[in-house]
Structures are given as C-alpha cells and as structure tokens.
Amino acid sequence: MTVQSAHKETIVLHAGHRKDSATNSVAVPIYQTTSYQFDSTEHASNLFALKELGNIYTRIMNPTTDVLEQRLTALEGGAAALAVSSGQAASMMAIQNIAHTGDNIVSSTDLYGGTWNLFSNTLKTMGIEVRFADPSDPENFRKLTDDKTRAYYAETLPNPKLNVFPIQEVADIGRSIGVPLIVDNTAAHGLCKPFDHGAAIIASSCTKYIGGHGNSIGGIIIDGGNFDWEENSGRFPMLTQPDPSYHGAVWTEAVKPLGPIAYIIKARVTLLRDCGQALSPMNAFLLLQGLETLPLRMERHCENASKVASFLQSHDKVNNVIYPSQMSGETKRRAETYLSGGYGPLVGAELKGGMEAGKKFIDSLALFYHLANIGDSRSLAIHPASTTHSQLKPEELASAGASEGYVRLSIGLEHIDDILGDLEKALDSV
Ligand code: PLP
Numbered sequence: 046m047t048v049q050s051a052h053k054e055t056i057v058l059h060a061g062h063r064k065d066s067a068t069n070s071v072a073v074p075i076y077q078t079t080s081y082q083f084d085s086t087e088h089a090s091n092l093f094a095l096k097e098l099g100n101i102y103t104r105i106m107n108p109t110t111d112v113l114e115q116r117l118t119a120l121e122g123g124a125a126a127l128a129v130s131s132g133q134a135a136s137m138m139a140i141q142n143i144a145h146t147g148d149n150i151v152s153s154t155d156l157y158g159g160t161w162n163l164f165s166n167t168l169k170t171m172g173i174e175v176r177f178a179d180p181s182d183p184e185n186f187r188k189l190t191d192d193k194t195r196a197y198y199a200e201t202l203p204n205p206k207l208n209v210f211p212i213q214e215v216a217d218i219g220r221s222i223g224v225p226l227i228v229d230n231t232a233a234h235g236l237c238k239p240f241d242h243g244a245a246i247i248a249s250s251c252t253k254y255i256g257g258h259g260n261s262i263g264g265i266i267i268d269g270g271n272f273d274w275e276e277n278s279g280r281f282p283m284l285t286q287p288d289p290s291y292h293g294a295v296w297t298e299a300v301k302p303l304g305p306i307a308y309i310i311k312a313r314v315t316l317l318r319d320c321g322q323a324l325s326p327m328n329a330f331l332l333l334q335g336l337e338t339l340p341l342r343m344e345r346h347c348e349n350a351s352k353v354a355s356f357l358q359s360h361d362k363v364n365n366v367i368y369p370s371q372m373s374g375e376t377k378r379r380a381e382t383y384l385s386g387g388y389g390p391l392v393g394a395e396l397k398g399g400m401e402a403g404k405k406f407i408d409s410l411a412l413f414y415h416l417a418n419i420g421d422s423r424s425l426a427i428h429p430a431s432t433t434h435s436q437l438k439p440e441e442l443a444s445a446g447a448s449e450g451y452v453r454l455s456i457g458l459e460h461i462d463d464i465l466g467d468l469e470k471a472l473d474s475v
Contacts, residue, residue, distance in 0.1 A: 061115025132250020134322035135264030146172030155203035183214035188363035206446035216243025223277035245272035253420025257335035268309035338427025345389025369395030396450035409474035412467035426456035
C-alpha cells in the first residue's frame with residue numbers, strides 16, 4: 046500500500062512506492078537490469094499480448110522508472126505516465142504518438158529553442174506541419190486549426206518572455222473542436238497543474254526542476270486521462286483504428302479495462318519499443334531523489350527569484366525586469382491564475398548597455414554559473430543574444446523576447462545575500 050495524499054509535499058515522498066516487494070528497501074532500488082525472467086511461456090505470451098501487465102525489457106519498462114512515472118502522475122493528477130531519455134524525446138513522442146505525415150499541430154510561438162528547432166525543422170522533414178500561434182490571443186489557435194490538426198502545444202512558463210500561457214482558454218477552444226492541448230510544464234512543476242486547467246497531456250523535461258541538481262537528463266509524458274479520443278475518432282485514427290504494428294490492436298478498445306490510458310500505453314509499447322528513447326534506471330533514481338524535494342526547492346527558488354526581481358527593478362543599470370509578478374494587465378492575470386505558490390524560478394533583465402553590457406555582466410559573475418541550463422540548485426545565467434539566440438537579427442531577438450542586453454537568470458538556492466552580492470558586483474562592472 047502506498048500513502049494517498051492530495052498534498053504535493055507528501056506525494057513526492059510517498060506516491061508509487063512504500064517499500065520494495067523483494068527486499069523491503071525503503072529507498073527506491075535501482076533495478077539495473079535489461080531483462081526479466083518469464084515464469085512460463087504462458088506468462089511470456091500474456092505479457093506480450095498485454096493480457097497481463099509486467100516487466101519484459103528495460104527499453105519499454107523498468108521498476109525504478111515505474112516509481113518515477115507513478116510519482117509524477119500523482120503529482121500532476123494524471124492517469125499514467127511514460128518516462129523517457131530527455132525532455133526533447135518527451136516533446137517529440139508526445140506529438141508523434143498522434144500525428145503523422147500530412148497532419149499538423151498548432152504551437153505557441155513562445156517555446157524553448159530546442160523545441161522550436163524540432164517543430165520548424167525535424168517535424169517538417171517527417172511531413173508534420175507546425176503552425177505557430179501568438180498566445181496573446183487564444184483565438185489564434187482556433188484560426189489555425191483544420192481537420193488535420195492533431196494537437197495544440199505550449200509551455201506553461203516559457204523563457205525568455207516568462208509570460209504564462211492561457212492554458213484554460215486554449216484547452217477550451219481545443220476541446221470544443223476535438224483537439225487536445227499538450228503542455229510542457231518544465232519550469233512550473235510544483236507551481237501549476239495543467240490538467241486542472243483543461244490540458245490533456247504534459248510533456249516535460251525532468252532535467253531541470255524535477256531532478257533539480259544538474260546531474261541527469263530525462264523527460265516525462267503524462268496522460269491526463271481526460272480527453273475522449275473515441276468521441277473525436279476522426280482526428281485520431283492512430284488510437285481508434287487497428288494498429289498494424291501491434292497485431293491490429295485498437296488502443297482505445299484494448300486498454301479500456303486498464304483505465305483511460307490508451308494514449309500513454311500506445312506511446313510505450315509502440316514508440317518506445319521502436320525508437321528506443323528509454324531512460325536509464327540510474328537516471329530514474331537520481332530524478333526521484335531530486336523529486337523528493339521539488340516543492341521545498343521550488344518554494345525557495347521562487348522566494349529568491351522574487352527578491353532578485355525587486356533588486357534588479359530598482360537598479361540604474363537595468364532597463365526592464367521580466368518577472369511574472371511585475372507584469373501588468375492580462376499577462377499578470379494569467380500568472381496569477383495559473384501559478385500558485387510563487388511567480389517562478391526564472392528572472393530576465395534587460396541591461397541598459399545592450400550587447401556589450403550583457404556579455405560583460407556574464408563574464409563578471411562569480412557565484413552564478415555561465416551555462417545553457419535552468420533548474421539547477423545553483424544559480425545559473427546566460428546572455429541569449431551572444432549564445433543560444435546568436436543567429437538571430439536584432440528585430441528577431443526582440444520578437445523572441447531576448448533583446449541584445451537581455452540576461453536570463455535561473456535563481457538557485459544559495460543564500461539570497463550571496464546571490465544579490467554577485468549580481469551587484471557584475472552590474473557594477475558594466
Ligand atoms: N522544455 C523546456 C522548457 C526546456 O527548457 C528544455 C531544455 O532546456 C527542454 C524542454 C528539453 O529538455 P532536455 O534538455 O531534457 O531534452
């Protein structure tokens with residue numbers, strides 16, 4: 046029996062595991078095995094036919110990874126989850142699971158750069174068109190939808206703009222047409238529960254706040270179990286028509302006795318089987334270790350970030366601070382509606398001195414690490430215009446929300462005096 050709770054602080058410690066059934070181990074064991082002995086030929090054939098659930102091969106399932114999947118499912122209030130090798134693998138599979146050549150998805154323009162590349166280049170080579178919608182008006186999603194649209198896609202708290210996505214508004218439009226909303230909740234796990242606002246699927250990176258210590262790459266797809274694929278069967282033949290890759294299984298039928306988890310089971314037993322983006326058991330263990338303190342860490346990340354935003358706001362070398370609590374109008378309303386327990390762990394600042402100031406500032410930091418990541422327990426910084434966004438022209442930079450003087454700060458768990466002291470020194474140097 047695992048402990049049931051509605052509280053995230055308890056869920057991250059107890060969901061999916063009480064003690065190991067073989068050894069009574071309280072810490073989740075690392076099942077570093079590729080394969081599992083079948084009890085008999087009948088047992089083996091039942092497992093392959095999905096008549097019985099159980100372990101076959103670690104590319105498709107693993108008991109350590111299973112705890113991570115159950116815990117994140119419980120945290121987000123979903124029905125089931127699939128852990129994969131990276132956040133990128135999660136986004137890719139979340140779409141590939143319901144869209145193929147000739148189909149399209151409508152995505153928010155405000156995306157992580159890697160996802161942007163995946164959507165505008167790699168998916169295109171596979172014949173999946175991605176139409177980009179400006180989320181400032183949710184109706185833009187409806188306008189780009191046609192009968193080949195298989196999903197909407199967005200990030201809860203996209204950086205560098207940090208403008209919270211209108212989850213309920215776009216999910217409602219999608220549900221009225223029969224299109225599920227996939228949300229990348231990477232920067233807001235513990236602050237926002239997209240399923241409470243109508244999202245159908247979560248596809249996130251665990252590399253950031255879930256792992257939280259900058260040591261493991263991983264991703265998660267969570268099925269909300271709240272989207273009726275059968276009612277919209279015309280859009281989702283991959284779930285509602287016989288699948289030739291699995292002896293003609295109709296996923297929505299075959300999986301019914303197990304619950305509303307057709308989407309995630311199909312992803313596991315077809316895409317993960319065929320494409321192999323499996324998470325290693327060791328990484329699942331490290332991500333679980335991080336997950337145990339996610340709510341506690343998120344609280345402090347947000348508290349420190351809020352203090353950093355106020356400090357930067359009053360600094361004379363800073364033109365503009367980008368932080369959800371300091372926004373106004375509809376953008377502020379969205380932050381207040383969709384985030385609870387803090388305004389997020391990321392802060393943007395536009396330095397008055399532009400490109401040169403941005404670079405000088407980064408070079409002068411001593412406590413903050415200069416690297417291309419977010420969500421470490423340590424404070425991190427990057428100057429997008431000279432790194433991640435260096436191929437963009439000034440006007441493109443502005444529309445991406447990263448002007449020449451923009452610096453992105455992922456605020457860590459150090460003492461706030463040390464964080465502010467480092468920022469002050471770096472600002473003095475520009
Ligand atoms: N989604 C967001 C919002 C991200 O910031 C990132 C990585 O920075 C990813 C997805 C991709 O995750 P991963 O690096 O684990 O592949």
